[in-house]
Amino acid sequence: MRAVVNLNARAVRDFDSTLILYGLAGSALITAGRALGLSVASEVFADRSYQADGSLTPRTQPGALLADENQAARQVLTMVRERRVRALDNKWVSVEADTVCIHGD
Secondary structure, three states: OHHHHHHHHHHHHHHOOOOEEEEEOOOHHHHHHHHOOOEEEEEEEOOEOEOOOOOEOOOOOOOOEOOOHHHHHHHHHHHHHHOEEEOOOOOEEEOOOOEEEOOOO
C-alpha cells in the first residue's frame, strides 16, 4: 500500500510540482507528498466518524456515518477551529483540516 501511495505522490510531482496534493488528514499520502516537497491539503469529512488513530471509521461498522446534520456541523467546526476530532471511543484526536468533504447525499 505504501508503495502505491508513494507512486501517486511522485506522479503528481512529476506531472506538475506546483499542484496541491490533497488526501485524508494524517494519511500516508499526505506524508508522502510532504516528503517530496509538494504542497498538500489535509481533507476531513463532515459526515464520517473517526477512529482513535485518526482514520475514518469503516462504513461497515456502526456509527461510521453521521446522519444528524447538526452533529456533522459541530464536528466540522471543532476540526477547523480546534484542530481535533472526537473519535468513536470518545477520545480526542489531533487533525489538520485544510479542506472539508461534504457529501450531497
